[in-house]
Amino acid sequence: MLFSFVVSNIKDSVVLMHKRFSLFLVLILQILYIECIKCNAIDFASEEKILKIPAVDKIKEFTIRENDTLTYTLKLALDEKGKPQYFFRNIFTPVCYTGECKPVYINFYWDLLGNYMRYDLPDGKILTKVDHDEFKEEDYEKLRDILGRSTSIFADLKMEDLMTKGTDSLSANVDAKTGATLKTIKNEVIDGAVYTCFTLWHIAYGKLVINKMREVTESYLNDEMLHSFLSSNNYHYQYWAMDRVIDKNGALKNDYEKDIEQIIRGKNLFTARTALQKTGNDFFASLQKQNWLWETYKSSSYPLQITILKKLGSISPGEKLSNQLASNITESNTEQFRLKIGILAKQQQLPESTQKIMATALSGENEQYTSEIYKTLEYFRPTDNDVKSKMEQYKSRKSN
């Protein structure tokens, strides 16, 4: 494992190493890498995404016809069982400056939903700028950042908007065309390689090829894939799979409960929130599930707690959950209190045990809270003497 980790990091930096190290060293590393592919899954770690690229056993090819004159091959990597892993392209594209065209060789990798992940260069290939200068290390890094951004000034621009014709210089009024400042634009391009950036970004985010990738993935759709998507670290996969296991009424397909629960308790607040919001009220109807949700609440971040309370507002809590809502009600902040008391007040009948807990909270210091609690209790016309006496005490304290 250690070996594969080291190699993977080295592989990640291979692009940059070409200029730094002797060809010999690179060759050795390439051999090691190829050997490793055969025996092991390799983790490619980048700052932005952890991309696990398992061993590839098969490659399936698709021909994409962009227009009458442009067709290319999209490749799908499959594992030994024939399960799709990721897409990639071995790209060759001409980049032309001032009448002179140069070929660019580059490999792009996408996840199964067409989200661009990373690039690398075929052996011995480098990128150059308009003046034939080789890319420096920071240029390769900048290219990684530029291609990593799904929103870019390139999205709304035509080549002729961006550059003065026949050059690789930014056009004088590019800022007027984009509505971005020149400073922003300069951050989004590599000086002397504007055309390269533009061309490559459009390849990475080309709608046609992305749609094709999604179409292909859809054709492999099965339960196994859905489970693996839901439990992956790729939130795109999780959202995509959630759309397929939860219908528009919030009904969850059988056998996916655990996956959804895992997402709700996962590290990613945003997928957790979506999972909670998408899932219908029936999911939380059982006492066991309510208990589970309350346990989740206790260990959740504040924003997720609010989502959970909002969710509880549309279901009917059992006695245990009612008691739990009531028992720490005065420790809540204003928003939590408002939501909790709202849930309790909405019930047809409030369990006596809950009423008792609320009556105890009447001795709290926060007048705003106690007066709301009193109002809620009053609405349910308690019959328990202890509750009634605590309400009396509260009332007399107030009148003093």
Place this chain on the structure above:
Amino acid sequence: MNLLTTYMTNTGKSRLKPSAMVLALLLLAFQLSAQNHIFVETESFEDKGGWVIDQQSFVVLNSSYLMAHGMGRPVKDATTTVKFPKTGKYHVWVRTKDWAPFPKGPGQFQVSIDGNPIKQIFGDSGSDEWKWYDAGEAEIKSTQIKLSLKDLTGFNGRCDAILFTDAPKFTPPNKLEELTAFRRKLLNLTDAPALAGHYDMVVVGGGIAGTCAAISASRMGLKVALIQDRPVLGGNNSSEIRVHLMGDVDKNHYPKLGRIVREMDNGDPGNGNPDAKEYGDARKISIIKGEPNISLFLNTFVYKIEKQNDIITAVVGRNIGTNQELRFEGSFFSDCTGDGTLGYLAGAEFRMGRESQLETGESLAAEKADNFTLGTSNLWASLPSDSATSFPETPWALQFSDEYYIDKGKADWEWETGFGNFNTITQAEQIRDHNLRAIFGNWSFLKNHKKEKYAKQELAWVAYIGGKRESRRLIGDHILNQMDIQEGKFYPDGSVTATWTIDLHFPDAKNSKYFEGQEFFAATKHIKVAPYTIPYRCLYSKNIQNLFMAGRNISTTHVAFGSTRVMRTCGMMGEVVGFAASVAKKYKTTPRGVYQDHLPELVGILKGETLAPQP
């Protein structure tokens, strides 16, 4: 000693009557009901340690307060001496809030008397309402004690005031009106504050516009008071906010304009540069100090005006530290507050928010009028450190994940809150606090979850003063609009030449997706314009006769404001106001009188014309 920091009153409730018997009884009653209130404003502490004065919410609190802005590291104690009329038991009340009750905020602090901390911890009550907290009884053993505020977290705990009272059942008021009266009484503030002087021109607001207005007027020979509510000049361009100056000064129709702005310009360090010196605070103050006709009043918040009919006669300002008040009489006043505070107090017509397309005929106007404004930025920056450093988890802040976070080591203009979901004047504190929750939440995520990139990166500076873009626009005799700008109309009173795009920010779409209603990151679309001139009639109030204005609060529509609001342009407005005030003084007329009767002379000054041959 220490008259400025503590305030005492002794209030007898009883009335003495001439009967001896009754007198005896009443004397007893007087003794029993005598109340000693010792009121301590924290902003007046002798030694503020690492705490800072915040006056940004003066209009809603009628006071400044102290805040422990330590970027996650507890700041040094603030201390002061408090005198008591007698020793004994006193009830202690502490006025504070929990600024980030999600569900409990991080701004914890303690209060110590002679080094002995009161057990109770303040600032994490879960309530974001400013109120008095009962801190129990304290035995005051000497008539002079040392009172201190001990910050426990470095995360913006705040304290407005501390009250010691020997009245057993007394609860200090929380309702604003009652509290203000109580505060004024205990601060011995009267309706007749000391006169700071009579000035030809009183400029309120020491941002770029106000500073340039003051210099311009003074160089035309006017006696000027420049009043600024912070310890530094420059406003958004000061080291407290660190926004760079934008708008060109080299495309003026009248090349004379822009000279003072150039003097104030300290070069372009960009937005949020970690080096405070880049913004030239000291240089700005020294330029003003070099003007013999300007009296500079820093740290003074103008909260009250006096007027006769529609003419302002004086303004009253309170020192944000000492709480002493001063009154400034003037012939002319210039509202360079940004918020249009002066105009608002005087009853000047104003607008806030967006006009509708129907109302203005502008293609970029909103379909329906609303309260939308551009937001406020609290910029920040980090710097590399030699070794890895830590930053605490911030559960009370905005929460991020790998799916969404801002991968930046410093802020630029996009860090912005308050797009109509907050009122940029009355909720300035909430806006700043929301910005802090975004900054600290994101930074905590980077430090704890993106260590490979941020472990050796340390927060160097986070602004606690918000850089506000938009609030009120005071209405003048002309309201500049999009057509004026895009058609490049040149009115006879065209003065300042503006060049900035129509730059109307809105919440960034991705930020909205993840933080709907809680956006803190902006996007914009620059609508390019050809250089155009701003009519002089946008620089004085329509209905307050002696009120000029310069800066973002001039008379424009929301759309036009998108272009006029940048600071070099605002500074040139100040220059014009100074020139116009000199003409108004010369002919004993109003700002409007200058337009109606003396425009050629004003234009002559803008052109830098010399006098025709004299007899």
